[in-house]
Amino acid sequence: MSRLPKYIEADDVKRVLKMTDLIPIIEKAMGNFSKGEDGGVVQPARSFIPVKKHAGSFIAMCAYSEKDETLATKLLTRYQENAGTGIPTHMSAIILFEPSTGELKSIMDGDVITSMRTAAASAVATKYLAPENSKILCILGSGDQARSHYKSLHHICNFEEVRVWSPTFKNAQDFSSQLKSKVCETVEEAVRGADVIVTATFAKQPIVEWEWVKPGAHINAVGAVNKKWQELSSELMQKSVVHVDSREAAMKESGDVIISKTEIFAEIGDLVNGTKEAQKEKTTVFKSLGMAMEDAVSAKLVYDKHMENQ
Numbered sequence: 001m002s003r004l005p006k007y008i009e010a011d012d013v014k015r016v017l018k019m020t021d022l023i024p025i026i027e028k029a030m031g032n033f034s035k036g037e038d039g040g041v042v043q044p045a046r047s048f049i050p051v052k053k054h055a056g057s058f059i060a061m062c063a064y065s066e067k068d069e070t071l072a073t074k075l076l077t078r079y080q081e082n083a084g085t086g087i088p089t090h091m092s093a094i095i096l097f098e099p100s101t102g103e104l105k106s107i108m109d110g111d112v113i114t115s116m117r118t119a120a121a122s123a124v125a126t127k128y129l130a131p132e133n134s135k136i137l138c139i140l141g142s143g144d145q146a147r148s149h150y151k152s153l154h155h156i157c158n159f160e161e162v163r164v165w166s167p168t169f170k171n172a173q174d175f176s177s178q179l180k181s182k183v184c185e186t187v188e189e190a191v192r193g194a195d196v197i198v199t200a201t202f203a204k205q206p207i208v209e210w211e212w213v214k215p216g217a218h219i220n221a222v223g224a225v226n227k228k229w230q231e232l233s234s235e236l237m238q239k240s241v242v243h244v245d246s247r248e249a250a251m252k253e254s255g256d257v258i259i260s261k262t263e264i265f266a267e268i269g270d271l272v273n274g275t276k277e278a279q280k281e282k283t284t285v286f287k288s289l290g291m292a293m294e295d296a297v298s299a300k301l302v303y304d305k306h307m308e309n310q
């Protein structure tokens with residue numbers, strides 16, 4: 001193997017990474033993660049460095065999976081105030097190592113992977129938890145994650161209607177002109193009657209109330225990645241059956257979980273492994289925070305596919 005790592009840019013990641021390949025790989029990874037030591041996953045809690053002077057944060061996420069033979073770290077910045085400036089709010093690179101020798105294999109764009117693997121994790125949750133014959137999808141937010149979720153969730157359900165709401169009406173209109181959907185003026189209008197709901201916003205205070213949510217609906221809550229922030233009201237969290245990607249991370253990083261003091265029923269991996277039963281008929285929440293393990297398996301897939309084409 002050459003000692004020079006392969007640099008894989010965003011366009012190449014986009015070219016080789018397909019949602020249909022990614023969803024089952026993320027499903028398996030979530031299952032392995034939730035098996036504890038038997039799953040062969042090592043994923044320490046991620047590090048956050050606040051870049052207070054510039055209202056940003058720097059996040060380092062590492063994982064090793066023995067079963068998947070992948071060892072990687074993602075370095076990511078989250079600068080919310082970039083919104084509307086033309087600079088993305090999240091930017092990242094993934095560094096992939098060869099687990100058998102420790103060699104550096106690749107440095108690749110992490111933006112496409114972050115977008116797609118987060119939406120793939122929600123697709124797995126939706127597969128287990130959405131009501132049968134879900135027809136109406138509601139997306140709150142119109143940014144990067146909103147777009148990738150639109151695409152991934154169509155692999156799971158045959159939606160007849162998609163609704164989008166965003167705090168800036170024009171952004172929702174742009175979303176709707178590119179991805180077939182109906183623009184809603186309020187969160188309540190978007191949420192009422194929806195079977196599957198995605199919250200992919202920068203909200204710091206709850207934007208979704210329990211009484212708007214159709215009984216039995218499934219919610220993928222992707223934003224509010226801070227112990228002081230919430231996208232869902234405490235009542236909604238307490239009355240729903242709550243699932244997370246990692247219990248440990250949720251208890252440390254999720255305001256939706258910590259502030260509401262809700263009980264966590266299961267990790268999505270527990271549903272995959274069959275150690276907890278999916279309760280499709282109940283109102284369910286998947287509180288997603290994102291896992292390094294998801295980046296590691298995605299990066300390996302990208303690397304292997306990219307090298308096949310060299």
Ligand SMILES: NC(=O)C1=CN([C@@H]2O[C@H](COP(=O)(O)OP(=O)(O)OC[C@H]3O[C@@H](n4cnc5c(N)ncnc54)[C@H](O)[C@@H]3O)[C@@H](O)[C@H]2O)C=CC1
Binds near residue numbers: 291
């Ligand atoms: N769970 C996970 O694995 C991941 C979570 N995220 C989180 O998902 C959320 C969305 O990320 P992206 O789509 O990449 O960001 P983006 O910058 O592309 O889009 C953000 C969206 O939030 C909306 N927004 C801004 N302020 C708001 C407010 N106060 N209330 C409601 N909506 C507001 C914006 O109008 C925009 O539609 C962020 O909180 C981000 O940190 C991002 C990556 C992975």
Ligand SMILES: O=C([O-])C1=[NH+]CCC1
Binds near residue numbers: 076090114225
């Ligand atoms: O897992 C991830 O990449 C992120 N979670 C929150 C911001 C980015």
